Amino acid sequence: xxxxxxxxxxxxxxxxxxxxxxxxxxxxxxxxIRFATAVKLSAVFVILGGLVNGPxxxxxxxxxGQIDLLAGAFxxxxxxxxxxxxxxWAGMPVSTxxxxxxxxxxxRLFQHGSLDVASWRLLRIIVISWVACPILAxxxxxxxxxxxAGVFRWLPMPLFVLDRWxxxxxxxxxxxxxxxxxxxxxxNVVGVYTRLDLFDSVRMGPWVFSQSRMLALxxxxxxxxxxxxxxxxxxxxxxxxxxxxxxxxxxIAVLAEALVVDFFAHPWQLGTFALPAVPVSATQALVGGIFxxxxxxxxxxxxxxxLSNIVISWGVTPLIAALxxxxxxxxxxxxx
Amino acid sequence: xNIRNYFKxxxxxxxxxxxxxxxxxxHKLNGITSDMHGAIRAYLNQNTEEFSHLFGxxxxxxxxxxxxxxxxxxxxxxxxxxxDTRDDVLELLENxxxxxxxxxxxxxxxxxxxxxxxxxxxxxxxxxxxxxxxxVQVLIRVINAFLYRPxxxxxxxxxxxxxEHEGDVIEQQVLKLIFDDASLELAEKMQLYRFGERVGxxxxxxxxxxxxxxxxxxxxxx
Numbered sequence: 001x002x003x004x005x006x007x008x009x010x011x012x013x014x015x016x017x018x019x020x021x022x023x024x025x026x027x028x029x030x031x032x033i034r035f036a037t038a039v040k041l042s043a044v045f046v047i048l049g050g051l052v053n054g055p056x057x058x059x060x061x062x063x064x065g066q067i068d069l070l071a072g073a074f075x076x077x078x079x080x081x082x083x084x085x086x087x088x089w090a091g092m093p094v095s096t097x098x099x100x101x102x103x104x105x106x107x108r109l110f111q112h113g114s115l116d117v118a119s120w121r122l123l124r125i126i127v128i129s130w131v132a133c134p135i136l137a138x139x140x141x142x143x144x145x146x147x148x149a150g151v152f153r154w155l156p157m158p159l160f161v162l163d164r165w166x167x168x169x170x171x172x173x174x175x176x177x178x179x180x181x182x183x184x185x186x187x188n189v190v191g192v193y194t195r196l197d198l199f200d201s202v203r204m205g206p207w208v209f210s211q212s213r214m215l216a217l218x219x220x221x222x223x224x225x226x227x228x229x230x231x232x233x234x235x236x237x238x239x240x241x242x243x244x245x246x247x248x249x250x251x252i253a254v255l256a257e258a259l260v261v262d263f264f265a266h267p268w269q270l271g272t273f274a275l276p277a278v279p280v281s282a283t284q285a286l287v288g289g290i291f292x293x294x295x296x297x298x299x300x301x302x303x304x305x306x307l308s309n310i311v312i313s314w315g316v317t318p319l320i321a322a323l324x325x326x327x328x329x330x331x332x333x334x335x336x
Numbered sequence: 337x338n339i340r341n342y343f344k345x346x347x348x349x350x351x352x353x354x355x356x357x358x359x360x361x362x363h364k365l366n367g368i369t370s371d372m373h374g375a376i377r378a379y380l381n382q383n384t385e386e387f388s389h390l391f392g393x394x395x396x397x398x399x400x401x402x403x404x405x406x407x408x409x410x411x412x413x414x415x416x417x418x419x420d421t422r423d424d425v426l427e428l429l430e431n432x433x434x435x436x437x438x439x440x441x442x443x444x445x446x447x448x449x450x451x452x453x454x455x456x457x458x459x460x461x462x463x464x465x466x467x468x469x470x471x472v473q474v475l476i477r478v479i480n481a482f483l484y485r486p487x488x489x490x491x492x493x494x495x496x497x498x499x500e501h502e503g504d505v506i507e508q509q510v511l512k513l514i515f516d517d518a519s520l521e522l523a524e525k526m527q528l529y530r531f532g533e534r535v536g537x538x539x540x541x542x543x544x545x546x547x548x549x550x551x552x553x554x555x556x557x558x
Contacts, residue, residue, distance in 0.1 A: 158483060159421065
């Protein structure tokens, strides 16, 4: 079982190494908090977010992949991890969420030859959510910027009071961002195992610690390990880029990202339309947030490369992951 | 910094030390500018005792301002402010520090070179030094606005610009009087020209700093 879970844990580790930088990068790069403090806060809030909100998106991916063999889950997570590592190595933009969904499709095609109508529908919703994610983040950041500009105009703050509030805000938003990341992206790490029968539920007084939550705890630990062991460089790089935006802008961008990622971590009933919890890319949400601020400031241009990178990520990442999954599965199944 | 210390610093009284230091700095800056005015007046009235006393005070003020600046800078580095706040306040201090340095060096040159100032220049030079006192007071108001009431910065900078223009007019008048005076040798004219420019430069420094402060304030108002 440990071997079966290892590929998912590796995926969690790489997610921690890359994506935690989005939320605490600013605070660490500007030396407001130590890296060690950022690691502790990220770990706590990613795990808590995963425990509380993680199961919803895990169910979505579980439903899409319908994996009922540990070897299949291992191969799928491995394919996604290899796709992420390979594309990162090649310097291509990559999203863990998109790699995992691609790998799940590869699994379904390998096992069942095709997708049923419900899965196609779910896939459509997932892809629409990916496209909507940076757009929503841009809109949220735009509104937040206008709101904050209004607040600053009506309530001008002394310099050091503003500094104190912004520092507190960056820390609070970082914690919320880690919570949102845990709630949304935990599905990428352990979603492939959801339909397996790996752990018995444990009752602790009035609470039942279900398999989903145990998986979320494991995934959270893997993400925390990734943050602790390998995220420093990415955190400082992303953080410095964000710091260049100035503290208010960085705060708004991270808050918009966290709000949108958190939004997609929950299932919503919008009239007759049921939107399931969907794992999305935190990095793309952040890019959307930065774009929204640029729009609010009256800058109406965006680097075409940034836009094309996002579009490439939507299409190429799932395709590569699906192909890898389709190729790795027969090898793993033979040894299972 | 652990999370407990972070919050202690974030909301505790210790974070106010920079503000207290800056307040004291501005208070002393006002003092040294007034003393420059007094020293020039005493020099022109050939009141040697008063001039020596004020020159001593200027040296003392300059030393204290340097120490104060270093303490505030150390405080800023130790306080983990946002990079934006840290950079702007440090730049403010570095630029501000040029004013007491210029005051000290100008008065020192005066006493070292034993500059002979013709009677005809006395009133204009006294007026120029007085204008420095006024402009530094406006600059202090602008800095206080930047620190505590960002909306008031714009008006303060407008006032600075107005005062600088007035200062410029007086400075030009002083320089013209120097070159119009047929009793002066060229070397004396050049010596007085440099002296007049250095007295007038305080107004330019204040205006330049005001322009920087305006940008820093606008940046924070989004």
